[in-house]
Amino acid sequence: MTGRRLTSLLAYVTTAATGASLLTGCGVLPGATGGSREPVTVMTWAPDQTRATNMPGMPAMAQAYARWVNSQGGLDGHELRVITCNEQNTSAGAADCARRAVRENAVAVVGSYSQNGRAFMAPLEAAGIPYIGGYGISEDEFTSPLSYPVNGGQASLIAGHGMQLAESCRKVSLVRPDTIAGDKLPGLLNSGLRKASHRSAIDIPALEDAAEYSQQADRARTKAGREDGCVTAVLGERTQTFFDSFRRLPTGAADGDAKGEEGGKDGKEPAVRISSVLGSVGQPVIDRTGGAHSPFEGAYVTGWYPEAADKSWAPMRKVIQEHAFADNRVDPADAGVQTTWIAYTVLKEVVEGLDQDTITAAKISHALDRGARIDTGGLTPTLRWKYEDLLGAPGFPRIVNHEVTFQVVRQGRLVAQKPGFVDVGETVLSAP
Missing domain, CATH: 3.40.50.2300 (Response regulator)
Incomplete structure (x- = not known):
């Protein structure tokens, strides 16, 4: 092969390779049909x-x-x-x-x-x-x-949470954001509670970006009472902050000696049980706060989807x-x-x-x-x-x-409280 022909062949190969590189840079994908489809x-x-x-x-x-x-x-x-x-x-x-x-x-x-x-x-x-x-x-x-x-959305979660709590809680305190969106939560929770002929929850509005919630935690625990009371908080990322304030409440108060900390120091079931919905409490929060020793141990949680291990x-x-x-x-x-x-x-x-x-x-x-x-x-x-x-x-x-899942925290893991989905469509429809 002459030097001129070899030079021409090398130039052709280089040009082809450069063209392929430019096509790849323009977004032609492996497996795409000739690059004819737009991004x-x-x-x-x-x-x-x-x-x-x-x-x-x-x-x-x-x-x-x-x-x-x-x-x-x-x-x-x-x-x-x-x-x-x-x-x-x-x-x-x-x-x-x-x-x-x-x-x-x-x-x-x-x-x-x-x-x-x-x-x-x-x-x-x-x-x-x-x-x-x-x-x-x-x-x-x-x-x-x-x-x-x-x-x-939140509508199905909160309505479903009311149904979940109605099975185990005599009185319920709801701590929720003092916002326009938060104003709708009490009616939705109560629609789920009413489905089981349960009394309405105590509504406790709170700032969604507060540094601590001692006052709201004390009121929520007091209103829930000592016999099968439940405190639910739906404050998004600040839910963890709320339950930290809840855990730090003094014990032996007039509210019924609620332990505050889930499980209590004596290992017995607390007088007041805590609960929330997915998004405000989830597995990452439970892991960060101690896993099996988390204050969320035993908490009820309503979610949209199957448990994370599914x-x-x-x-x-x-x-x-x-x-x-x-x-x-x-x-x-x-x-x-x-x-x-x-x-x-x-x-x-x-x-x-x-x-x-x-x-x-x-x-x-x-x-x-x-x-x-x-x-x-x-x-x-x-x-x-x-x-x-x-x-x-x-x-x-x-x-x-309009289907949700009922979950509970056991040994630091969110697991199904009952199998499968729960349809809350009629409950949402009945909310004010």
Whole structure:
């Protein structure tokens, strides 16, 4: 071979290799069909490093999900691009994240947390961007026609918790945020209590970002009484702070000598039992506060999904193990992480069902409105958002999954108190 021909061949090979490298940099995925399908951009937001509830595991789970699905060839051949945003637990922060989703041409907001529904839904609705699987903390998630919740939100949890407590508690004290969202909780809890002809709970509002709750803890324990009394707190991340104040209350007081600390120093059952709902108390909190020696030992907890050890979570755990690396924000027992996994499962099934080269926000919402059925592998009932699937409860019309699980803390682990799901749809419908 002459020197000129060898030089030409080398130039051709180099050019081809450079072209392949550029194509890879532009987002052509392994397994994608010739790179003909456009990327799918979505956003996941949650508050982080704030004084109230923080959910850093949700955007971290979204990023891990994207790494996994892209390693498998993408969403039906589309590269999944995830943008994350710190919602900051403020209405301004939520609105900023929503406007950024519009600017970035996101086709959906997926698996996110925000209490500021009014602030974020307006920009999304104006741009026609669906909100898939928010945490269920804001009322707007259950009223906006562009919201597709994967669980029954706080409404189902609190109504179900009332049903759970009615079986074991003679009197109940409820400590909840002194906010607009918190104002709805007493009615929901009481609807569950009334289902068993139980008296209403004592309502104790509290600041959701307080440094301590001694006054509210003392009142809650006193009102619950000494005989089969229960104190439930639903304060998000500050629930742990509340029960720390509760544990430090002096014993032997006029409230009935409640031990305060679960189990008491003599190992006997305490006079007042504690309880909460998933999201305010979960396995990560129990682990941080002592495991089997945690003040939450014996506590009742109502959740949306099966217990964290359930085999239905195995696919999520595998993805976390292989693609979250050493990211300690991604805890498979965290309700926010779990909700994000389910929300991205919805996105994946919808995109695959569309089977189109270009995915838009309108195509996704249209597919969901027309009755796309989502199988979550036993983590929820089959999800579908057609009109006839909506619960239609006042204030929460778009609930489609109104099933919860009853759990209890035993030997430092959240386990099922009773097997399977409990349908709380009628209880939510009866709430004021």
